[in-house]
Amino acid sequence: MIFTNRSLPWDKESHSRELLLSREWLVTNGLGGFASGTISGAITRRYHGLLIAALPAPHGRMVMWSHVSEHLRFADDECVSLGGEERAGGQLDLGAADYLNEFRLENGLPVWTYHVRDLILEKRVLLLHGQNTVHVIYRILSGEQRPRLELRPAFSFRHYESPVNKSRRGPYRITAIDHRYEIAAAQSGLPLLRMKAGEAAFTVSPQNIHQVVYRIEQSRGYAHEGDLWSPGFFQMDLRESDTAALIASMESWDIIDVLTPSAALAAESERRAKMLDDALPAARTGFPAELVFAADQFIITPAGRAEEAARARAAGDEVRTVIAGYHWFTDWGRDTMISLEGLALVTGRCLEAGYILRTFAHYVSEGLIPNMFPDGKKAGLYHTADATLWFFHAVNRYLYYTDDQTTLRLLLPTLIDIAEHHLRGTRFNIHVDQHDGLLVQGEEGYQLTWMDAKMGDWVVTPRRGKAVEVNALWYNALELLARWCGEQGDLGGAERYEDAAKRARHSFNERFWFGDGGYLFDVVDCNGQSGANDSSCRPNQIFAISLDHPVLEQARWESVMQVAKDKLLTTVGLRSLSPDHPDYKPIYSGDLRSRDGAYHQGTVWAWLIGPFIDAWLKVHPNEKQHAREFLSRFPAHLDEAGIGTISEVFDAREPHHPGGCIAQAWSVAEVLRSWLNTA
16 A cells, blocks of 8 residues: 655656666664665765665675666667666766656655567565565566566675775675575675575676766765676566565575565565554644655664664663764764654654663763764763753653653663763763863864764864853753652652752853843853853754743743844745854865865755744744744755755755755654644
């Protein structure tokens, strides 16, 4: 059954071939692994491939299957290319441009249809949920001719973050056992890659494919030419209505053989139908339903942390986390907590939301949750001042949807421990100033807030001192903790945290108001210097209104929102810095230094539209229709970059070209949540 269908028809006479190279698709497997590429079939990023497997530490995510060359060979010996490939020296083969009829996302999954002679050929890419297994499935929909399909897979066997010129050079070994093939790279330590294509004939014809060009890596200032290796090619005769599939997997043959391609498609269709059934009613059709499928890509059981999974299961629990963005992010604490409501609560995945909260609670250390988990590592990094405070927000939203008092009782000692560490001081100079009750953060060389760009020793936006959103979050956390302590009978704790909250709120309203601008300072007491305040107009002030317990006195809300609307609001989110600031950067592009220099210096962030709308509706509670208009460009954006999902960032200047990750968890989560809240 088709629930959502996003179609991109292709007409080679009227469409630019560049569209086939700039539009990307993404399929995930619930483990952190994925398949991704361009509509054309050409690989333009180091992260592109048909199987980026999520493997246990120390491997992490590995590009196991990079590319497949697809050809149809007819009885008269005409050979037609259906894919795409770019090589050094300007060699660009885009057979897809000549024969592609349509690309679409059907229930969030990619489907290509090609028109060759009188033939209509369909192709699908499917990753099995919970496995490092990909099925590339072909089917003739109509036509009299019966061509032979030739598929040549090519491999690189490298970590997904490794430069493209660092592929394993072999020697490779291929073993054939009754139409089953096992491929290994010598001395790689990697598990075997297993492939099969039914009864298709395989011709051993090793080939080194030299100087493949990854054009997006080139534009980002990275190594952009690399080699692939292919062991040979499969040949299969196509018959109408029959499916032919090439399967690649890191699983055992017993697991691979459980599901035929048709059965795998049926199982995934059933899983997706259940996703929509579980979501809020308003999210079951149209644009929000597409985002429900997009949200599913980020919630994972981390494949690399087997010990953690064993611990959780022994206690009757499960491990879940959130990938912050594709292609390159891992699971980040801040992104997870901000995204939880939009990814897991409005979508009806409340059980998994509880798993996520309890997973991160297990990792609390010295009053902090991890900032992020590096790929292929078992331990997290803790350099964050705000992620732990977002944890309180996420717990509160979880309780709003579930009233799960058992989890609250389980988490409350951890939440109290977090608050006490902040009150007396913890790592990275995170502590409460005893003079005013405000939270201080910042240590030389560390980026601790969400504005965290760093290159080498250069922290682009250090924001050391008392940051506006950190203190809004701190006040919110104290109020929530006071309430939870009271509800659980800890009246002394309730009084202690309520007193701390009142003191912080009084000082906040006394210290953060920038009267000359009619908005809030971004940081006060910068670098520990009393009275040194940063008046940069940034979106961080929105959280002083948007959170469940607003720290800013209500009389100032309207002024702050008007300034934010006039200076920061765009059709795709909020600018990270006002255009009238001398450090403002209107474009996010170029090499790493250029991009990091613009990342939080004007660049638009889609996720910020969520808190902006929350704050807007507090000031204008009867203007839901107006608030919905702030989201009006996002449905069209689902055709612009990562098809069916929402990008991480956009240029600050119109027309706001998308950039960064093609699929970002908090972008999807906050747009979906806000869309439903403005219904």
